[in-house]
Amino acid sequence: MPSAKIYYDSDADPSLLDNKQVVFLGFGNQGAAQAQNLRDFGIPNERILIANRQDAYAEDAKSKGFIVEHDFVKAAAVADVLFLLIPDQVQPRVFNEQFSPSMKEGATIVIASGYNVFFKLLQFKPQQDVVMVAPRMIGSSVRSLFQKGKGFPCFVSVEQDGSGSGLGTALALSRAIGATKAGAIASSAREETAMDLLAEQALWPNIIMLFREAFSVLKEAGCSDEALCYEMWMSKEPAEIFERAAEDGFIGQLKHHSTVSQFGQLSGALSLDGIAARTHFKDILNNQILNGKFCRDLSKIEADLELDGLQNPLNELYRRAEQTELSQAEKRVRERLADLLSSTTT
Numbered sequence: 397m398p399s400a401k402i403y404y405d406s407d408a409d410p411s412l413l414d415n416k417q418v419v420f421l422g423f424g425n426q427g428a429a430q431a432q433n434l435r436d437f438g439i440p441n442e443r444i445l446i447a448n449r450q451d452a453y454a455e456d457a458k459s460k461g462f463i464v465e466h467d468f469v470k471a472a473a474v475a476d477v478l479f480l481l482i483p484d485q486v487q488p489r490v491f492n493e494q495f496s497p498s499m500k501e502g503a504t505i506v507i508a509s510g511y512n513v514f515f516k517l518l519q520f521k522p523q524q525d526v527v528m529v530a531p532r533m534i535g536s537s538v539r540s541l542f543q544k545g546k547g548f549p550c551f552v553s554v555e556q557d558g559s560g561s562g563l564g565t566a567l568a569l570s571r572a573i574g575a576t577k578a579g580a581i582a583s584s585a586r587e588e589t590a591m592d593l594l595a596e597q598a599l600w601p602n603i604i605m606l607f608r609e610a611f612s613v614l615k616e617a618g619c620s621d622e623a624l625c626y627e628m629w630m631s632k633e634p635a636e637i638f639e640r641a642a643e644d645g646f647i648g649q650l651k652h653h654s655t656v657s658q659f660g661q662l663s664g665a666l667s668l669d670g671i672a673a674r675t676h677f678k679d680i681l682n683n684q685i686l687n688g689k690f691c692r693d694l695s696k697i698e699a700d701l702e703l704d705g706l707q708n709p710l711n712e713l714y715r716r717a718e719q720t721e722l723s724q725a726e727k728r729v730r731e732r733l734a735d736l737l738s739s740t741t742t
């Protein structure tokens with residue numbers, strides 16, 4: 397497999413954005429960060445339109461001086477570039493019904509996640525460009541790193557090249573939001589979706605399960621809830637380990653630990669053959685993610701995710717997860733700590 401191409405500021409020509417009307421559909425986590433970066437980069441405020449339903453996000457955009465349009469059909473009609481930055485599960489409904497029909501034939505649609513494009517849930521016109529500019533960071537970091545003059549990791553791709561010059565526009569936009577400063581990695585909607593969903597549906601579930609089971613075994617062995625919560629995550633040691641892994645190497649960071657710890661971790665990891673995990677990961681990747689099963693299942697319940705209470709399937713999953721021994725113990729520990737805190741401050 398060849399190395400991925402990495403694009404830098406010098407590969408991008410921001411003049412390609414001259415006189416283009418940019419519309420942000422959504423001013424949430426990513427929308428607020430990217431729109432502000434784009435404006436600070438030098439795209440005039442009057443060339444940026446925030447399309448948002450009437451809610452707190454729209455008020456936030458207005459308070460930051462942006463022009464806000466609540467009528468999506470009107471916003472769609474003026475867009476030369478559309479950043480699609482509302483939650484993935486609502487994009488097909490909102491984009492296909494309220495945006496796509498009135499959009500210009502030559503518009504560029506920018507996605508920040510490969511999901512809906514890989515699963516072919518969005519209806520584009522053949523002459524349109526569809527590009528992915530997908531930051532690998534939450535919006536607040538996309539914004540704060542830009543403000544500090546630093547870049548952030550980002551994936552870039554052209555998914556539909558209606559104009560024949562989609563890559564130029566993708567790179568110009570990447571540069572304008574600050575994504576080519578540290579290097580934007582050439583990727584694809586398929587690659588981004590496979591990696592994202594495998595982490596979400598297999599890697600992190602296993603990590604959650606491993607913590608849950610380790611907690612129960614140590615509790616059975618007589619360890620207290622307080623000691624376990626602090627030992628396992630409330631001390632923030634796992635966060636520190638991952639931070640070190642990003643800086644010093646996934647294995648290299650182990651050198652910051654004691655010799656006993658290093659010996660235990662390395663000998664333990666090397667003695668696990670990982671065959672069961674690898675089989676499980678392949679099964680999830682092929683039979684749940686890439687074959688579209690998860691996507692089809694999620695589409696069926698998408699509208700329910702906006703419901704209140706336990707009718708919302710996500711709330712029901714939270715309810716069940718919060719019943720586990722680990723969650724219940726953590727709740728008790730946090731309540732005790734809150735009591736302690738309030739008794740020392742009053």
Ligand code: NAI
Nearest residue numbers: 422423424425426427453481482483486508509533534535
């Ligand atoms: P978000 O959840 O912060 O989006 C909120 C925005 O969507 C608000 O403007 C809200 O008014 C609008 N919205 C919500 N429901 C709506 C509906 N039913 N109809 C119309 N508008 C609605 O979204 P976020 O997290 O910024 O995600 C946007 C895109 O960025 C997604 O494709 C996501 O995968 C991608 N992304 C998100 C990252 C993150 O850290 N959150 C990181 C990288 C990419």
